[in-house]
Amino acid sequence: MKTLSALLLLAVAAAHAADLVEHVKANADGRPAFSFDAGSWTDTEAVRHLPVGVFDSGIGGLTVLEALLNLDSFHNDTLEPGADGLPDFAQERFIYFGDQANMPYGNYSAVNRTDYLRELILKDAVFLLGRRAWPAKGQEPTYDKPPVKAIVIACNTATAYGLEDIRKAVETWKIPVIVVGVVEAGARSVLESRNTGGIGILATVGTCASRVYPRTISSTLGRAGQRVPVIAQQGSATLAGAIEGDAAFPDSVSAYAMKEVRALAEAYRAEKPETPLQTIVLGCTHYPLAKEEIDTAFATLRQDSAFRDIIAERRSFVNPAEATARELFRELARSKLRLKPGESCVMERERFYLSVPRVEEVGIQLSGDGSLDKDYKYSRSPGHFDFEDTKNVPLTVDLIPKNSANLIKDKLPAVWKALGH
Numbered sequence: 420m421k422t423l424s425a426l427l428l429l430a431v432a433a434a435h436a437a438d439l440v441e442h443v444k445a446n447a448d449g450r451p452a453f454s455f456d457a458g459s460w461t462d463t464e465a466v467r468h469l470p471v472g473v474f475d476s477g478i479g480g481l482t483v484l485e486a487l488l489n490l491d492s493f494h495n496d497t498l499e500p501g502a503d504g505l506p507d508f509a510q511e512r513f514i515y516f517g518d519q520a521n522m523p524y525g526n527y528s529a530v531n532r533t534d535y536l537r538e539l540i541l542k543d544a545v546f547l548l549g550r551r552a553w554p555a556k557g558q559e560p561t562y563d564k565p566p567v568k569a570i571v572i573a574c575n576t577a578t579a580y581g582l583e584d585i586r587k588a589v590e591t592w593k594i595p596v597i598v599v600g601v602v603e604a605g606a607r608s609v610l611e612s613r614n615t616g617g618i619g620i621l622a623t624v625g626t627c628a629s630r631v632y633p634r635t636i637s638s639t640l641g642r643a644g645q646r647v648p649v650i651a652q653q654g655s656a657t658l659a660g661a662i663e664g665d666a667a668f669p670d671s672v673s674a675y676a677m678k679e680v681r682a683l684a685e686a687y688r689a690e691k692p693e694t695p696l697q698t699i700v701l702g703c704t705h706y707p708l709a710k711e712e713i714d715t716a717f718a719t720l721r722q723d724s725a726f727r728d729i730i731a732e733r734r735s736f737v738n739p740a741e742a743t744a745r746e747l748f749r750e751l752a753r754s755k756l757r758l759k760p761g762e763s764c765v766m767e768r769e770r771f772y773l774s775v776p777r778v779e780e781v782g783i784q785l786s787g788d789g790s791l792d793k794d795y796k797y798s799r800s801p802g803h804f805d806f807e808d809t810k811n812v813p814l815t816v817d818l819i820p821k822n823s824a825n826l827i828k829d830k831l832p833a834v835w836k837a838l839g840h
């Protein structure tokens with residue numbers, strides 16, 4: 420019975436995603452909300468000069484952008500694997516979008532709102548594909564944002580719930596746009612690590628509820644003829660927020676990390692594994708920013724004799740960001756959409772956008788700090804394309820929590836520089 424209602428919910432969510440796909444088709448001039456100009460990709464030579472879009476539910480995906488900006492895993496001329504001292508995407512430019520007003524994406528599934536989450540994720544892609552964005556000041560959107568030739572879903576939760584919708588939509592719209600998500604790349608990294616011990620996934624509640632990582636890792640290892648070890652996962656509703664310095668999570672990052680690591684180790688132990696937990700997948704874009712705290716938590720827990728045999732002495736961490744960057748390189752090269760040395764993108768430098776509440780829209784509810792009210796946020800339903808409660812504006816440091824700005828400055832230097840510092 421439970422399976423039947425879950426299947427029904429999935430079918431309803433798919434129908435809602437299809438509504439947005441149809442709305443886009445019906446507004447091919449790209450002027451109204453949630454639409455794009457269908458003619459943006461007709462000149463195949465011009466497509467190569469478009470930027471690459473990267474999106475996340477907030478600023479966590481900047482860890483993926485950092486990997487994209489720094490990647491040097493290929494020879495830029497021969498395209499063969501191996502570093503050549505030149506960033507692999509030297510010629511490319513990126514548009515980053517963080518849907519901060521609607522985050523955390525990881526908590527929509529717990530309140531049965533994956534239908535709305537799936538629509539939000541598809542809207543993120545539509546925004547990147549379109550030209551419509553809000554200028555820094557002013558109430559009306561303008562149409563000067565370049566469309567993109569590829570979309571990187573730099574969010575695990577968005578990949579779990581939206582990758583298939585976006586791939587299907589791109590096919591329906593018949594546009595030559597590449598779509599890359601972090602989960603398949605993360606699973607490939609697990610395979611490449613050649614570790615034989617157990618696997619632990621740390622991610623959001625939503626990502627874990629979807630079981631996308633256990634499923635994708637099992638099939639990736641299985642296809643390569645490798646034994647699938649015990650895989651345990653732990654979904655956190657707090658760690659990403661704490662890393663961002665959100666005041667709703669007052670404890671230290673170390674304290675939240677300890678709680679999640681203990682729960683993961685307990686879940687792993689419950690599987691009665693024969694080998695200790697060795698590979699930890701940082702299955703939320705924020706977690707690479709707290710890798711030290713997470714590893715310290717494992718080391719501390721291992722001092723407890725109850726966990727000594729459960730946790731490997733040396734853990735190996737998988738950050739799907741770098742594998743995602745390699746995947747994008749291969750896909751751009753395969754589709755002949757990569758800019759060659761000497762060529763340049765239509766955009767001179769990176770652009771960053773963030774969603775903020777559209778306070779002028781009647782009917783939206785805000786909390787004291789000006790963000791969307793929590794109850795309002797999770798009570799919305801899909802299918803209202805003439806109603807915009809958020810707007811996508813250029814990301815400036817004053818729009819993000821101070822802690823997040825400091826994290827970017829300290830831990831993501833290439834992004835910090837691209838932001839103009």
Ligand code: DGL
Pocket residue numbers: 475476477479480522523524525526573574575576577623626659702703704705
């Ligand atoms: N960026 C999300 C992820 O990687 C985590 C934050 C959120 O829940 O929105 O899953």
